[in-house]
Amino acid sequence: MSLLYLCLHPGQFKAYGQHQLLKKFNARSYYEDNDGLISNNIFASAQSSNGEMWFGTQKGISTFDGIRWNTIEGSENLPFHYTSMLLALPGDSMLQMSYTPNKNLGLRLFHNKNLIELANLPEHFGTVNQYGLNAAALKTGRQLEIAVQADEHIWIGRTSEKEWQKYKLPEDINTRNITKLVYYQSTLLILTTKGLYSFHPATRHYSLLWPAQLKDREILAATTSPDGSKLYLLGNDWLGEWNDEGFRFLSQKLYPEKPLYLPTNFYNIVATRAGLIILQHNNSLILYHTANGSIQPFRLADSYTSSVPTAIIEDTEENLWFSTMRGVAMVNNLSFATVAKVAGLADSEISTVLPLDSATILLGSNIGVNILRNGNWLKEAQGKPTYSTNNYRIMDARTINGQTLIAGNSQGLGVLAQDYEVKWHKLPGNLWATTVSYWNGQLLIGTDAGKVLSFRDGKFQDFIDTHQSLYIRKIFIDQENRLFLLTPKGLFHVDGSTAIPIEAENLHYNSLFCFVQWKGRTLFGTSHGVCELKNNRIVPVPAIAVNRPVYAMLQDKNGRLWMGTDKGVYILDNNKLKNYNRHNGLIGQEINRSALVEMQDGSIWIGSDRGLSVFDPALYKEPSIVPLLCLETVKSNEKQLSQQSGYTVDYNQNTLEFIFKPITFYLPEALQYRYRLEGLEKEWTYSKNYLQNSVRFTSLPPGQYTFSIQASVQNGSWSPVTSSSAVIIAPPFYTRWWFIALLILGVGFVGFTIHSFIFYKSNETRLKAAIKTKKSQIKQSESKFKAIWETMDTGVVLTTRNASIVMANPSFCRMFHKPEEELIGNDIAALLDHARFSRAFIEDWYQNPRVLRFEVEVKVAGAPLYLLVTFSFLNKLTPKEPLLVIGLKDVSDQKEAEMKNMRLNELLIRQNRDLVKKELELATFNSELLERQKELQEALHILEERNFELDQFVYKTSHDLRAPIASAIGLLNIMKMEGNPEGWPRYVDMIMRSLQKQDNFIKAMLNFSKTARAIEKPELINFEALIAQCLLDLQYLPGLDQISRRISITDPRGSFYSDKMKINIILSNILSNCIKYRDSGKATSRVDITVETSEQQAHIIISDNGIGINQDYLQNIFDMFYRATERSDGSGLGLYIVKQTLERLGGKIEATSELGKGSCFTITLPNMKADQEAVLVLSPESIIPINGWDSSNR
Structure with a gap:
């Protein structure tokens, strides 16, 4: 029995819902002994009060917190079988019930995962039911009541009583007919194949509760609703509900036809918080929806889940756990069912989904077209060679005007007939069909080579060619009936025969896969998220934060936006973005661009790389997951701290480690934490390492610390704050106040004594060294002063206020040829006969001492001498008043050099x-x-x-x-x-x-x-006579009499001057061409001549309706010997002469022509009289003759 009966006979369930196939749900996770489970043979399961899952197996008990598996120590030899029970109790306790090898009852209590053997069982308990253990337990607050059927008795034990109580069964109850014991609203119910009994221990009374509707019906299992208000009963082929208002059938026929299966003793029934009832009836799994009364068979995807479940439970996160003899499967989402290759599809991947009518669906795959009608395959694609799989891939399908059209890659365009056979039309030029659309009455087919073809009456025609190597993914028509092409290289707007690229804000937005009209906006799925067409530009939509390829898009009936990506589907609902992928029940990760469709019943069909998933809105419930979090251990320097000894440690035990346990099963990979150590930090530290279960803090200073932590799943709500007790790191003794005070006093006294002695000795040493240094500095200063005083070339003399010389240096003595002894005491004015050396000037200087610099010329020993004189004062040698310092520098040589330089400069x-x-x-x-x-x-x-x-x-x-x-x-x-x-x-x-x-x-x-x-001879021009003369001269030309002439002359002043002969040549040549090259095939040939004159110029236009001139030849017609047509028998000089003549006259000519319509020549001539008048205004001096030209050059 490797497969469920329902899988073998899916057609029996076609009455259940539109397009009803056997529902298959993907397990979020499947766990075996390779993952940490102690054994694959699981007999019982439960969720403890702290949130962990317990599994009783053939080799012991395994626990699971969503991330890590553990084995309960001491449980290896516990007896487990099909009717063993695990019952969660408050305070992280678990009760295990089973029969022993000698058919006696075994009760074991685990508290904090430690085994406690219960020893208060009666000595003569009796033998339990040989077909299995019939037992039930009731929790009421902290009170526990256990009921067990053994032999012909019901044994009841309570935690508040030391002794078990034995109650004999009535004679009309055969122990072989008892199927189960169940507590319902504090009443013990006995389920049998002959009746339903209630038992009240206080009165020792058994009551038959069998309703009349259930006469001759067998009851197999029962469960209560999550709130305990209802009792659901499972019979051999029926399902019923019992509440305060009485009993009613929910279904009286679980199977439309008599099931062909082997009956077993496995029956499970679970009522979920979402209003669903999960039934395991023999080998079948059935889902009953209490809201709408629908019954749907289902199975779990993949072959390992085909084993019959031994237990089904729902955890606190509303995940369903299916325990089997091959391991345990967890399903976290029932809204996504799966239709994969094993359920009837010819190929795993679904590339296109198209509803044909209310009961028929077209499914495209890599190997062709499949037709599904009322859950049965009407047409299945045949297998193709693996190397050509993509060649036959169905890329798109549309129903247009009642006809279903299919884009089938290399197969071309397919037309679906009424018998669901496909007639293929190969595209021309080995093109592949990639998409189909309908626009303005035309059927359009996109291709893989940048072309769009139209199809009518079995024939293809080119609609537009982009002339680029473009793979056209979709053809889009907006609300203004504009046509767009979605390609990997951007969005193109089709305007006539031109494909105009639409600019994108980013290169990633150029690769477009799909489109949707959503809330009046045009959205596109690109390789980097969702964009929209705004102001003729592709820009991102910041409000839709899907930063990955978006292959398909859909707006459902509720206004939700669906986006198929390479990581499942994203749903934008009321501005909330949710992601569902293989972890949430989808069969595949990558959604195909033509395979996201909403059906009439509101279900969403999703084709992916691994098969087909169907979203059932009736089973959809938005999960609200808040993980459980408990703090297990606090360590200090690798030593575990105990609450009994308190969390106070020495200052050198300042490394703290906090070990915690998160418990979540919905999506443990998306688990994240935030924590902080209060007393050390104020801000939260965030971690996305879902495997992390401890935080370590090192080198903490003394103080009081409290560790706080929270957890969340997939950016959901944070769990309540879990905090440790305060951990106190005691300060060291040398930081206590009394020790610090004594230390300060002792250190202060010793320091003061030492400092005083050191200060005295230091001052003495510094004083001696300072005296010695000063003496040395004075001696050095004296030596330097003496050396400078004696060697300087500037004469320096010190005088008093009355101009008496006090001191003179050797240079001053040499300057005046006298020794210092003779100079001291003398008056400075006696040596230097100048007003600035007089006593009066020196007295004035003493009144206002300042630095003076000036030059003087004096005579010394009868010879002139130029001196640079400096006055300054010295006030540190005499205590009474400062001395006048006079510096005298002989600059006679410099003066002489300056005079020489001046003379040389003048010469230069x-x-x-x-x-x-x-x-x-x-x-x-x-x-x-x-x-x-x-x-x-x-x-x-x-x-x-x-x-x-x-x-x-x-x-x-x-x-x-x-x-x-x-x-x-x-x-x-x-x-x-x-x-x-x-x-x-x-x-x-x-x-x-x-x-x-x-x-x-x-x-x-x-x-x-x-x-x-010829030299120009200006003369008055009569254009009317001149034109008449030209036509007269040309009358010999054949065809002139067949040409109609229209001449318009506007000459208001009659004062236009130019060279008459040259104008005659110009007009004759142009008019002769008009005659020679007339178009004889036209009914009427004409020549139009228009002349307009002014004071400055004449404007002449000559046009005809002759054969015209090719546009490519216009630029050459004024060249010498150039003939623009083979019909020409002229010299090729006519127009060349015209242009040369016009240039001599200062004019210009322009020609326009169109082949077959005629030519037009526009001539502009300057008025030579106006030019002459302008020249006469100039003065004679301003006229410059041109060398080499005069009247003799004629």
Whole structure:
């Protein structure tokens, strides 16, 4: 029995809900002996009061806190079997009940995981039921009551009583028929195959409670609702509910058809907090929803869960635990069911989901199309070679105008027929079909090579080609009916035949997978989250913080936004973002872009890389997980602290470690902590290491500390603060106040004594050293002063207030040729005959002492002497008044050098002035030379151009002159050879035309010569007469009489002057071209001439409707010998002569033309009279003649 019966017969349950398949729920986790479970054979399970899960196995008891497994010491030899029980008690206690090998009752109590053997059982307890242990327990506050059936008695033991009480069963109850004992609202119920009895120990009365509806029905198991108000009964093929209002059937037929299975003794029934009843009936698992009365069979995904559960329980986080003989599975979410390959899909991956009607669904996979109808497979895709799996992948499907169209990669475009067969249409050019859409009456197919094709009547046509290697993932039509292409290289707006790229704020937003209209906004799934189209730009949506690839998007009926990513689905509901992945029941991680669909019943079908998941909104409940957290141990320097001895440690035991245990099962990998040590820090420290179970603090200073910690799961609510008792690190004795006071006094006295002695000796030593140093400094100063005094070249003399010399240095003595002895006492004015050395000046200086510097010229021994004099004062040698210090420096040599320098400077200035003048003359000459050189270069350039033109002219002229002559000679030779005079007139006409063509060419040459050499002769121009004359001269041209002429002349003043001959040449050449190149195929040929004159210029426009000129040739038509058409028999000089002539007159010409429509020439000519008047205004001096040109150059 490796598979459940329901898995083998899914069709029997097709009546249960729309598209009902066998529901399979992915286990959040599955644990075996390799994970830490002591044995895979589990017989009983329970959740303790501290939150841990307990599992009674063949080899003992294992506990699990969501992260770590442990084995209860001493439980290895405990007897466990199918009817063994584990009952959680308050205070982290657990009661284990089972029968012993001799069929007696075994009771064991575990407190804080320590085994306590209960010894108050009666000596003659009796033999328990040979088919299993029938026992029940009731907790009421701290009171525990246990009921056990043994032999023909019910034994009841209470924690408040020392002795067990024995009550005999009534005779109408056969012990072999007892199936279970259950407590309901403090009443003991006895479930049998013949009736339901209640027992009241106080009255020793058994009451038959069997309702009339259950006559002849067997009851197998029972459970109470989480709040204890209801009792749910499980029968052989029915489910019932009993409450204060009585009994009612919830279902009288669990199986639509008679089940073909082998009955077993395994029955489990659990009522959950979410209003669900989980039934294990023989080999079947059934889910009953109390809110809507629906019954759904299910199984757990993967083969290891096909083993029959021995126990089913719900923990405090509303996770379901299925214990089996192969391990234990935990399911944390029933809202996501799974349809995988083993349940009927031909391939695990689902790439496309499309509801065809209320009962039929198309499922696309890597190998083709599957059709599901009412839970049965109408069409299953056949397997393909693994190397070509992607070739046959169904990329997209749409129902358009009642027709289902499928994009099937290399298969092309598929059309689903009424018999659900697919007719494939291969795309041209080996293109692959990637998506389908409908726009403006056209069926559009996106491809893998940047093309969008349209499809009609079985044929493909190009709709648009982006000319890029683009894989078109989706085609999007916005609310304004604009067409967009979603590609890995950006969003493109289709405008006509052009695909215009839409700018993205970031390169990551260029890779687009999907789109959705959500709350009036256009959102796109990209490789870096959700973006929107805003102001013709792709920008992120900060409010939707999904920073990963978004492959599919959907807005459900409740306005929630679904986003399929590479990490499951994200749901934005009331601005709250939630993520569901394989840990929450999804079968796959990566959601495909065409496989996120909401059905009519509100279920969401999700195709992923590993299969199909179905979200049932009726089973959805937002989890609110707050992990349990307990502080287990406090250690100081690796030594465990005890509450009895208190948490006070010595100062050198200042390393504290706090060991804690988190308990959560919903998503332990998302567990995070925050903690702090109060007394050391105020802010929380955060940790995302879910395996962490201790925090260590080292080198703590003395003080009082309290450790606090909280835990949360997946950014949910934080658990209540768990805090330790205060830990006191006592300060060392040397930090106590009395020790510090004594130490300060003793150290102070000793310090004062030592300091006094040291201070005295130190002062004595410093004084002696200072005296010695000062003496040495004085001696050094005296030596330095003497050396400076005797060697300085400046004469220095010290005088008193009355100008008497007190002291003089050797330089002063040498300056005046007297020894110091003769100078001392003398008056300074006697030596220096100058007003500034007089007593009056010195007295004035003493009134206002200051530093003076000045130069004087004196005579010493009859010779002139220039001196630099400095007055300063010295007030430290005499106590009464300062001395005047006079410094005298002989600067006679410097004065003489300065005079020489002045004379040399004057000479240099004169020479420099002459040099500058020469440089200016040279610069002027160089400038003139450069101008002459430039003129010569320009003349040389003009000459080269003329030589080139002359070469071309000679070449073309010789050719065009010779051609008619050669033609005439050839015709004459023909005439000569024929010898028949009757045929000569035809040849004469041909010779005449050749000679006439030569004459026209010679005339053009003469016109060119005239215009090139003639000097302009301004004269009054009468445009009307001039144009009439030109047309008269051209009347010999064939076709002139077939051309209509419109002439418009606006000459208000009649005072336009120019060269009449040159204007005639210009007009004749242009008009002749209009005549020669008229379009004979048109009904009417015309020439329009417009002339407008003013004081400054004349504006002439000549247009026709002739054959026109190719746009590529317009830029060359004014070149010499250029012919713009093969029809031309002219010389190729006409327009060249026109442009050259206009340039001589100072005018210009512009041409526009369109092939087949005609040409237009616009001419602008300056009024030569206006130019002459402007010249006459200038003064005669301002007119500069042009060298080499005068009237003789004609």
